[in-house]
Amino acid sequence: MAAPAVIELDNLCKTYGDHRAVDHLTLSIQKGEIFGLLGPNGAGKTTTILMMLGLTEPTSGSVRVCGVDPVRNPIEVKRKVGYLPDDVGFYHHMTGLENLLYTAALNGIPRAEAEKRAWELLEKVKLTDAAHQKTGTYSRGMRQRLGLADVLMKRPDVIILDEPTLGIDPEGVRELLHLIRDLSRHEGITVLLSSHQLHHVQQICDRVGLFVGGRLLAEGNIERLAQQLFLQDAYVIHVVASPLDASLRSKIEAIPGVNKVEQTENGWDVYCQTDVSAAISKTIVESHSSLFHLSRRDFGLDEIYHRYFEGRDVREGE
């Protein structure tokens, strides 16, 4: 944490009337990181992003992007930050290239340089063939890729992508995510992307923040997220062995750190606090059962998400 964070939010709040869209959000994102802001619709992701760009004023708290306060100096921030809104739009009657050149002109990039950069970027997002087509004829995936090129025109330090994968086919998503990761790795661009599509986020993000109801519930890499959210059952180990009898079960349950053992179709799921795979396998072998399969089930974000909300319903029910 020696380097100053590129994006720093401190106790950020935004209220619309009675509704609290963002509630004491504190977050910092380091240079070169890909951070995924994850949350259901209406969680306040877009509001947070707009506050980072100075397009909405926070009710309280502070934001700093690249060391600049977007409330006081939004133009300075927007010079360094590229923002791809969800459902990005282009001028229909202009071609893809013209749209990019217009953005360049708004950023004060000289014409010759802009043209060179536009072609470079069009090649990067594989739109060279469609450069002279009107954007009205573009498909959703093409628009999104053109949007990425558009964001990169100004050579930003940070790019903020709001739901970049929404409504694109799987192959398109794969390409887009690959592109984003490339940018982050090779050009050192910090990426903040918001999504509610978990497996997309999971594929490329270094860190993820789970954002629900205006509050950041947990942040970290996927593993830490699981630990934060499910303090007890952070690991699930799947065991297939034979025979699986009651005495073995009680032995496994006796291993420190194991919380419970559940019967599944073809084996057991062992819920535990720490990774006790070795101890389990040892126990099984020592009790002369034959071990066929033992694996730690990695939590996908999907599962984390699902388990969290499942758990919350129960907790709220109580």
Added chain:
Amino acid sequence: MRASNEGRWANDVFSYVKRWSERLKAGAPDEKKRARGANSAFSAIVKKELADYLTSWRMIILIALILLTCFGSLYTAMTTIRDALDSSDEAKEIAKGAYLFLKLFTVSDGTLPSFLTFVSFLGPLLGIALGFDAINSERNRGTLSRLMAQPIPRDYVINGKFVAALLLNAALFLSLGLLVTALGILVLGIPPTFEEFARIMCFLLLCLVYIAFWLNLGILFSVVFRQAATSALSSMAVWLFFNLFYSMVVEVVAKPFLQSDAITSVEQAVGRQELVLGLMRLSPSYLFNESTTALLSPDVRTLGIVTVEQTAGAIAGPLPFSQSLLLIWPQATALIAATLICFAIAYGLFMRQEIRASG
């Protein structure tokens, strides 16, 4: 000695150059570059909007309509004037003193309305067509949030659109006015006097202000309403109301008021007349008609109520240009004020509005 002097001199120059280059490298050029960048961003917006207007079918059709009707009315005006001129040589002499040239804009033979009527009718339409989807179309296409993410002040967007539309109008009406003048010279064979020319220029300027009012109303509605259709219909409704119904409503209300038995003195009657006139003048189209009439017909000596006693000593004759200007000063000021107010409201609302990609 000399050598060392030269050496010192060279040293001085060197240090100067060094200091200057350092200063150039430091802050100043960066600032300058940035300012130039901001300027070029604004001109980029204006350029793009202007190109959009010029290539959109809506504008092409409207401009064609305006050109067609204006030249149609011009043709009838010319034939009328030429017939009158040809009838006798005396008429020609009289014509020179009678601001004949201005008649081009106001005369009609009854088949087609005059140039002035057409402009006062179609001008607002042009203004509305230029403005009604300025902001909400950007919002609906999802380009507004992209635009807002660029390093430009937010007001560049609305200012740029306004300036582009105004430039288009200015170019259109200036060229139209000059074309009419040129055609008038060609066909009638009488050049306009300087005063006539000045009156025509002022008339065009007034047209511009009037259209700018409707343009700003359109922009205002485009900020307020999310749907372009709603904003178009509302601006048309306002335009129809002021152009057609407002005067009717005022007349209906004024009739019993003016012919009431309660009026006992002349002062009272004049007072009531003036009140009604004041009501009428709340309408921008009435203001426009009053002021353009006064500008283009120098015979109009007053825009208010005059009693017979007041006109008793007056000699019927055209007003000089400066007096005509003085006559319409309040009207012109009110029009400009209305235009600015509309723009100010639109500007204020736009600056406060939440920028969302959708919704």
